[in-house]
Amino acid sequence: DIQMTQSPSSLSASVGDRVTITCRASQSISSYLNWYQQKPGKAPKLLIYAASSLQSGVPSRFSGSGSGTDFTLTISSLQPEDFATYYCQQSYSSPRTFGQGTKLEIK
Amino acid sequence: EVQLVQSGAEVKKPGESLKISCKGSGYSFTNYWIGWVRQMPGKGLEWMGIIYPGDSDTRYSPSFQGQVTVSADKSISTAYLQWSSLKASDTAMYYCAIYSSGRSSFDNWGQGTLVTVSS
Numbered sequence: 759d760i761q762m763t764q765s766p767s768s769l770s771a772s773v774g775d776r777v778t779i780t781c782r783a784s785q786s787i788s789s790y791l792n793w794y795q796q797k798p799g800k801a802p803k804l805l806i807y808a809a810s811s812l813q814s815g816v817p818s819r820f821s822g823s824g825s826g827t828d829f830t831l832t833i834s835s836l837q838p839e840d841f842a843t844y845y846c847q848q849s850y851s852s853p854r855t856f857g858q859g860t861k862l863e864i865k
Numbered sequence: 866e867v868q869l870v871q872s873g874a875e876v877k878k879p880g881e882s883l884k885i886s887c888k889g890s891g892y893s894f895t896n897y898w899i900g901w902v903r904q905m906p907g908k909g910l911e912w913m914g915i916i917y918p919g920d921s922d923t924r925y926s927p928s929f930q931g932q933v934t935v936s937a938d939k940s941i942s943t944a945y946l947q948w949s950s951l952k953a954s955d956t957a958m959y960y961c962a963i964y965s966s967g968r969s970s971f972d973n974w975g976q977g978t979l980v981t982v983s984s
Contacts, residue, residue: 759926790969794910801960801977802960802974804970807969813972845910847912847971852926853925853928856909856910
C-alpha cells in the first residue's frame with residue numbers, strides 16, 4: 759500500500775492567515791492526489807482533485823500543488839468556516855489510501 | 866441532484882451480522898463506482914473497498930479483505946456493506962461515496978452510518 763503522511767497533524771491559525779498543509783506519498787503518485795475537508799459530524803467534502811484542480815463550488819482561496827511525492831494544500835486567507843480537518847488521498851493505486859488528517863483550529 | 870442516502874444507525878452485539886445500505890439517486894447508478902470508507906471514533910479515514918454496480922466488479926483494501934463484503938443491487942440503486950460476525954473494533958462511522966473515474970476522486974458522499982458494537 760502507498761503510505762500518505764500529512765504535516766502538521768494539527769495547526770492553529772487566525773482568520774485571514776495563509777495556511778499550508780503538506781502531504782507526502784511513500785512513492786511517486788504522479789498527480790493522483792485529492793484533498794478533502796471534513797467538519798465535525800459531517801461527511802468529507804472534495805476540495806481539490808488531480809493535485810491542483812478545484813472542485814466545482816469550492817472557493818478560490820483553496821489551491822493545491824505538487825506532483826510525484828510532495829503536495830501542498832494552501833488556503834490563502836482563512837475564513838471562519840475553514841476550521842476543519844483536512845485529508846489528502848492518493849488515487850494512483852488501490853487501496854486509495856488517505857493521510858492521517860490535519861486538524862485546523864482557531865488560534 | 867446527486868444523492869447518496871445511507872441507512873440508519875445500528876447497535877449490535879459482538880458476533881452478530883449486519884448489512885448497511887447506501888441508496889443512490891439523481892445519476893446513473895450503474896455507471897459509477899461506489900466506495901466505502903471507515904472512520905473509527907476520533908480517527909481518520911480508511912478506504913475499505915469499492916464496487917462497480919454495472920457488473921458488480923469489486924475491489925477490497927487488503928486490510929478489509931475477508932472482513933466485510935461489498936455488494937450492490939442495481940435494480941434498486943443500492944450498495945451494501947455487510948459483516949457476518951461483528952467485533953467491538955468494527956465500531957465506527959461508515960461512509961459510502963461515488964467515485965468519479967474522470968477525476969479519480971470521491972465526489973459525492975452519503976451522510977454516514979454509525980455502527981456501534983457492544984456487549
